Structures are given as structure tokens and as C-alpha cells.
Amino acid sequence: YAFLNEHQLRRDIAVEYEYSNIAVALLGHVIERVNGKSYEELVQEKILRPLGMTRSSTKMENVKEWLTVGHDERGLAAQYRGWEELPGMGALRSNAEDMLRFLAANVAEPSTRLHRALRLSHEPRAVVTPNVDIGLNWQIHKYGTQRIITHGGATQGFRAQAAFDPDTRRGVVIMAN
DSSP states (O other): OHHHHHOOOSSOTTSSOOOOHHHHHHHHHHHHHHHTSOHHHHHIIIIITTTTOTTOBSOHHHHTTTOOOOBOTTSOBOOOOOOSSOTTTTOOBOOHHHHHHHHHHHHSOSOSHHHHHHHHHTSOOEEEETTEEEOSSOEEEEETTEEEEEEEEEETTEEEEEEEETTTTEEEEEEEO
């Protein structure tokens, strides 16, 4: 709240696209406040459990038995980042199998409420460049009539990228430590 109180915008709202981790964190906080539940509870209830993603959580104690060690650019073991106060911003940890389940849900037929919500998140909301639009945290890369929808992230010692073609229902998840 102190940050938000002191922060000065660099430009008017909606004039130019810029990705913001703090905006994603703030959205997660607002969702918690509106629902009266923690981000972890909501993500488990609304996404992870329905998709069978049993190895994903924002709570370190839920994943540390299988979590690998991350490394920095010099090859040294990196410290885990907590993000306890702002879990919407990079606190969700997952393994490859769960990430593939999430990717499969994003390209599945929209037969459930969750699948329909995932499809809505792929819809363009703004233009980033002539060949890239932004959905709800998804970048939509356009190659002629083909679209590749992608999002990646990084925390200390870890990198992940998910990308898929919604028309061919094919995708890839890349994770590195």
C-alpha cells in the first residue's frame, strides 16, 4: 500500500502497453480481498484441483519435497524467493506434468466453466506490436493466420515458458533451473 500511495505513473493509463509484475500482484491481492480467501485457496479451488494439478502450489511447504534447486547465471545455487505477501506475482510453483495439464486445459474443448474461462483469457485485449496482442496475461503472437499464445516467467534460479497453438491444439512447456 505504501508503494501504491507513493508511485507516480510514467504515462497516462492505456496510452502504451507495458507488462507489470506489480499489476499482476495487485490483481491477485484484489481477488483475495473480493473473495475473502487466500490466493492459494482460490488457485487450488478454481484451477489446480479441477485440473488434477496435484504438484502445484504457492506455498513452499506444499512443494519442497520435490522442488529442485535453482541456479543463477554463474551456476551457483539460488535462494528461493518467497512472495508470501504478493503470491499472484511469481509464487506459484509447479512441475512439468502439472504444467502440461494446464496447457492441455488451455487447448481443450470449452466444455466446462473453467475451460471457457481459459479460452476467454486468450482473447486479445490490446495491441503490443503489429504482430503481438495481449490477452489476460497471455501474449498472442501472430504469424499470418496462425496464433501462438505464450507466457513465461522467471524467479531466482528458475525459468519457465508455455506456448501453444489453439487451432492445432499443440503446445510446449519449457522449464529450466
